[in-house]
Amino acid sequence: MTQATVNAIGLTKNDYRGAPSTLCAGCGHDSVASQIIAAAFELSLPPHTVIRMSGIGCSSKSAAYFLGRSHGFNSLHGRMPSVTTGAHLANHTLRPLAVSGDGDTASIGLGQFIHLLRRNVPMVYIVENNGVYGLTKGQFSATADEGQELKHAGVNHLPPIDVCAEAILAGCGFVARSFAGDAKQVRELIKAAFNFHGAAVIDVISPCVTFNNHDRSTKSYTYGKTHESPIHDISFIPHYEEVTIDYEPGEARDVQLHDGPVIRLRKLHRDHDPTDRMAALALLEEARAANEFVTGLIYLNEHRPTLAETLGIGQTPIAALPEERLRPSREAFAAMMAELTGAG
Amino acid sequence: MQSPQPIVNEFAITAATVNGSGSQTANMVLMRAIFQMGIPVSGKNLFPSNIQGEPTWYTLRVSQAGYTARPATTPILVAFNPRTANDDLAQLPAGGICLYPADGPWQPQRADISPVALPVRQILDQVGVSQHLRPYAANMVYVGALAALLGIEDAALAKAVQHQFRGKSSAIALNLAVIRAAQAWATNTASPAYHRFRVTRMQATTGMMLIDGNTAAAIGAITGGVGVVAWYPITPSSSLIESLESYLPRLRPADDGTTCAIVQAEDEIAALGIVIGAGWAGARAMTATSGPGISLMTEFAGLGFFAEIPAVIWDVQRVGPSTGLPTRTAQSDLLAVYYLGHGDTRHVVLLPGTMEECYSDAQLAFDLAEYLQTPVFVLSDLDLGMNIWMSRPFTYPEQPLQRGKVLSAEALAKLTSYARFADVDGDGIGYRTLPGNPHPLAATLSRGTGHNERNVYSERPDDWQRNMARLWRKHETARRMVPRPVIDLHPQATVGLIGFGSTAPAIAEARDLLAAAGIATSRMRVRALPLGPEVTDFIARHQSCVVIEQNHDGQLRQLLQLHCPAYATRLGSVAWCDGLPLTAPFVRDQVMAVLEQMRELALVMSK
Known part of the structure; x- marks a missing residue:
């Protein structure tokens, strides 16, 4: 891809960077961070319209390493969803982008994760999934595969929590899985997710080079590179008019999003209809049974209202309402007091 | 007969x-x-x-x-x-x-x-x-x-x-x-x-009305500009939010969309998380809960204090520990709420004792939370919140909403640099920028981790110490801003009765009973934490003070003794919690017994 020095709003890619990363050299999370930067740059997102949200953990620390000109909140372990929900209610014109980890989302934060999706808070929710706790030095997380080995923790005998399956069951309308080593797919998914009208979850297998990158790990670079099985080649097309390449019938599937952009899914070796909820769950289950590492847009359903819509919030964000709308009128107040005192 | x-x-x-x-x-x-x-x-x-x-x-x-x-x-x-x-x-x-x-x-x-x-x-x-x-x-x-x-x-x-x-x-x-x-x-x-x-x-x-404290608080919150409410049902606080939901449409019609988003969260952790997120993004946000919910909110309360996010939390107290007596009244969360959070956390706590104070504190809590950029707790209880009380009508607020130190893009344009936690005014309170502010200097990453004046992650001992010193300076600012105690001095009294919240009627009536028994008393009703200088003055004026409260350990007395250690031995304690509102004869008898004990002790000490 050719890289313009400035994007449509006159910003350079540097304007989307953050502080220098303090994660381990080669950490998958840094690859994801650079794709977040690239996606925001390519989408020409005004930085002040984005908020970067996170909880606690290596992944959550990375919120400091991108979008330095966007406000952000590095909050509590497993509680980013509630903080983001509150921010959305206060100002639904903001576009939250959250980074979380497998511990933050699938262990301590599983409840908040599911309730956020159930409420459909419109946001990009990236789970940087490495199956291991990094900051506390190498304990298993709830997404570790059965039989996985770790140097100190030994062998994991419990089944993993599948973040994507949980998301579909919770009512999430954009569920994707990707691999930090597949930069283009990660970037295209982030761009599509930013344009999705609702909560969008991307579960990115993001290897931990320090604690879980050995040969027998299902969350290692080697495993990902040798086993990744994309269900389609995904491209995000911001304006449909730009589309020029013609595909053979049945070879590509275009899905138009809320405000006009399109996700183009070019078929690879299997048929998968991402708008079919049962097919999406079946795909995850088949992949699990076959030990396959399936990536791509697994489920898409844009028909649910966002939380702000469900609650009937108007155009002006609540945080920006003028005092006269935040207070009762003198007349309404007086009428209520008259009723309470029996004078009305 | x-x-x-x-x-x-x-x-x-x-x-x-x-x-x-x-x-x-x-x-x-x-x-x-x-x-x-x-x-x-x-x-x-x-x-x-x-x-x-x-x-x-x-x-x-x-x-x-x-x-x-x-x-x-x-x-x-x-x-x-x-x-x-x-x-x-x-x-x-x-x-x-x-x-x-x-x-x-x-x-x-x-x-x-x-x-x-x-x-x-x-x-x-x-x-x-x-x-x-x-x-x-x-x-x-x-x-x-x-x-x-x-x-x-x-x-x-x-x-x-x-x-x-x-x-x-x-x-x-x-x-x-x-x-x-x-x-x-x-x-x-x-x-x-x-x-x-x-x-x-x-x-x-x-001209008076009958009303409960939860309804009074709900009307106060609506009048005080609440924009986001997140809650989890729990007795005896649920009716506060339910009242808010029922009064909102008639007081603030949703002609162009609702002006207050109300979410029933999955638990109290999420409820305060939503409130903190909304406060961070610029809305006036609140929750209402009771003891068990306060326990769950602990970690977020500490985050709100340290990341300096406005939030309003009503604790309509019931009897604990644990599930305790869910439908009985108590004043036993005072210490827990004041220090809610691990590490060196300390909060602003309002202590309403009447229907009018439930109404006005609901508004004041938002002004203080936004001005001080911190969670503000309002400690009500089941007796105040759910029982019906006579009250004078509430008055429409004459002051505009106090939104605190927020820098707009225009204000930032006039500055050469901006540091989120710089103590520009010497009151410990920095200037906030809200998410969505387009100025390139505006963005900041709020965090519960150690940070310097520019809100950048820091583990430096001097950064930590400087930041905490500023937070204590801010607490001193809060001390000057919170409501003053309500004091009624009796010119001849050598005894002062001290209380807070819903015990006011029992203490007032007990004063008449004590007067009939020949004991003149002054009264002080503490209205907020942190405690101010008036509290010390009141205690200093009286030979003996008896602190009357509905908990086991005399929590207010402990705070008073810490506040003015020189007078610690003047403070007697009537601490009683059986789930029922106090009666005046009980207060009279207990006060007389405590005064007798204090006299005996003084006699022993003087020998």
């Missing part, structure tokens, strides 16, 4: 019923009717943690003197719950009246009281109440009988019934018919003993 002179406008009634039977409606009609006659009333609802079938008691106090504390004895008993009737009867003082259903399984066996057997079934038959409404309408029989015995005016009764069944004309007609029939029966069966207690019209409630 029989008093020749009736006792007028100074007595109490206890209605013992089964919960879920609609008796609360009957009690409210009775209370409101007497209030309509201009006579001061107050009510205490003693209810079980149960939906249906467990015993419940409602104590209605009528007091021309204006006393509103829970009465120590009630000379009129409505014994409508056979399961508790023997115990209830044992509480009835000699000369009391006991109303009970004539067709029930229980009769009072006491010679020193006046039994009134109410023909409930006969009256319901006479009115023609349908089968499914009979359990509810039965309660109106005691309302009608009491109306006749006490002399409640017909017009006041009718107005009370209309208020209680607002707009439901068939319910109004039916309940009034039952009341009238019971009234007629009682009038015809009159015995002089029945008329020992009477009500006569006064002018003491003109």
Whole structure:
């Protein structure tokens, strides 16, 4: 891809960077961070319209390493969803982008994760999934595969929590899985997710080079590179008019999003209809049974209202309402007091 | 037994019923009717943690003197719950009246009281109440009988019934018919003993209203500009949010969309998380909970304090530890809330003690939270929040909302640099920028981790120390801003009584009882934490102070002793928590005992 020095709003890619990363050299999370930067740059997102949200953990620390000109909140372990929900209610014109980890989302934060999706808070929710706790030095997380080995923790005998399956069951309308080593797919998914009208979850297998990158790990670079099985080649097309390449019938599937952009899914070796909820769950289950590492847009359903819509919030964000709308009128107040005192 | 002179406008009634039977409606009609006659009333609802079938008691106090504390004895008993009737009867003082259903399984066996057997079934038959409404309408029989015995005016009764069944004309007609029939029966069966207690019209409630503290808080929050509410149902705080939901549409019409988003969260952790997120993004956000919810909110409370995010948290206290007594009142969260959070966390806490303060603190909490950029707690309790109190009408706020130090893009454009936590004004409070501010200097990553003045992650000891020193400076600013204590000095008093919150009526009445026993007292009602200099001054003026509170450890006394250690030994403690609001005679007796102990101790020390 050719890289313009400035994007449509006159910003350079540097304007989307953050502080220098303090994660381990080669950490998958840094690859994801650079794709977040690239996606925001390519989408020409005004930085002040984005908020970067996170909880606690290596992944959550990375919120400091991108979008330095966007406000952000590095909050509590497993509680980013509630903080983001509150921010959305206060100002639904903001576009939250959250980074979380497998511990933050699938262990301590599983409840908040599911309730956020159930409420459909419109946001990009990236789970940087490495199956291991990094900051506390190498304990298993709830997404570790059965039989996985770790140097100190030994062998994991419990089944993993599948973040994507949980998301579909919770009512999430954009569920994707990707691999930090597949930069283009990660970037295209982030761009599509930013344009999705609702909560969008991307579960990115993001290897931990320090604690879980050995040969027998299902969350290692080697495993990902040798086993990744994309269900389609995904491209995000911001304006449909730009589309020029013609595909053979049945070879590509275009899905138009809320405000006009399109996700183009070019078929690879299997048929998968991402708008079919049962097919999406079946795909995850088949992949699990076959030990396959399936990536791509697994489920898409844009028909649910966002939380702000469900609650009937108007155009002006609540945080920006003028005092006269935040207070009762003198007349309404007086009428209520008259009723309470029996004078009305 | 029989008093020749009736006792007028100074007595109490206890209605013992089964919960879920609609008796609360009957009690409210009775209370409101007497209030309509201009006579001061107050009510205490003693209810079980149960939906249906467990015993419940409602104590209605009528007091021309204006006393509103829970009465120590009630000379009129409505014994409508056979399961508790023997115990209830044992509480009835000699000369009391006991109303009970004539067709029930229980009769009072006491010679020193006046039994009134109410023909409930006969009256319901006479009115023609349908089968499914009979359990509810039965309660109106005691309302009608009491109306006749006490002399409640017909017009006041009718107005009370209309208020209680607002707009439901068939319910109004039916309940009034039952009341009238019971009234007629009682009038015809009159015995002089029945008329020992009477009500006569006064002018003491003109222009006033009956309201509960949770409703007052809800109206205050709506008037105070609340924009986001997140909550999890828990007794006794749920009705605060439910009131807010019911008053919001009429007070702030949603012509261009709702002006307040209300979310029932999955738990109290998420409730405060949503509030913190909304406060961070610039809305006035609040939650309401009780003890167990406060425990769950601990980590977010610390984050709010350290990341400096406005939030308002109502704690309508109930009895703990643990699940405790969910439907009984207490003041035992004071220390927990003041220090809520691990590490060196300290909060601003407002302590309302009246309906008007519940209303005004609901607004003030938002102003303080936004000005101080910190969570502000409001400590109510079940007695204040759920019981019905007389109040003067609330007044419309004259001051605009105080939104605190927020830099707009235009304001930033005039600056050469910006640091989120720079103490520019020396009050410990930095300048905020809100998400969405387009100025390139505006963005900042809020965090609960150690940070420097520019809000950048830092583990440097000097950065940590400097930041904490500024937070304590901010706490000192809060000390100057919170409401001052309410003080009533008696010129001759050497004894000061100190309390906070819902114990105010019991302490006020106890002062009169103590005065009658020859002990003049001053009074201070603490209104907020952190404590201010007026508190020290009050204690310094009195030889002995007794701190009266509804918890086990004397939590306010501990804070007062820390606040003014030089006077620590002057502070005696009446700390009592059995789930019931205090009574004035109890407070009097306890205060006298504590003063005696303090005198003895002083004598020993002086030897």
